Amino acid sequence: MWLEAEFTSEPFHGEGSPPEHALAARAAAAEAGLETDFGPFGTLARGESEQLFDALPVIAQAALEAGATQVTLQVRRAEPGRTEANEKPAEAAGPAVELTDALARLIADVEREMGAKLGELDRAGKQRAVRVLRERGAFGLRKSVSSVADALGVTRFTVYNYLNREAD
Template sequence: MGQLEAEFTSEPFHGEGPPPAHAVRARTAAEDAGLTTEFGPLGTSVSGEEDALLDALPAIARAALDGGATRLTLRVQRPGAAVETGGGDPGSVLDGMVRQVEAELGTRLSELDRAGKQRAVRLLDERGAFQLRRSVAAVAEQLGVTRFTVYNYLNRG
């Protein structure tokens, strides 16, 4: 069997301070299942063998709900699966914005160093890229980072 990746968010979100119990419990359930886990301010990303990940999903959901979550949102995909960027064709709005930023910075987003990636996110944000549906995930994929990293770059302004 192959690998799978999943991202899940549990609500309600909390502002500053420690993460809510429902988010911590969901992360713990994923770790207990042996999944590779990345815990972020807006959700959790996990990866692992297909059977292990699929078998762990009920425990993750139960842990979040038992911890007080009122909603759990889940996305599962195979690693490297394409993320739709607003039509999927090279002429889409987001693709155009990305190409402009790459031209301005002189290289592809994936080849930028950390400071360059932060600058690219700022430029895309200034152009309204993150108002587009699924844009954070699409930009994260092109940068070679997680969507949580993109959110962190956005929060650093």
């Protein structure tokens, strides 16, 4: 069974470099051979269930030894071979929450320009779409990150990750 674990370590530092405890947790997941997706509010690790379950205590220990005061974890089933966290099958793609009219128009414009629904784009296309949406002010709208994540078929952490890559 293929699983995905989403973990956060606290305290959060907000802007700037990620805290050492978050970097240590990500490194432990990568050393365990898990696919990782690192974001400002958490890390996703994906792999076979046995591999993931074996790595979870190591990840938590690494974060706590590097200064974390708390580690929070969610584990869910995932499909093998997915390169994006929480990608939805094509028949379920699309926003799961109601979008504001302005955000819905921005997303529809980007989909037209890119020639596909956001959830159907490859990783590079999704990153491009996030960049264009940021340039057009989409992320100034209320709950926009969650709505864009739903439209892309990824987690909020992935959207934040794409936004942070643009800021670097």
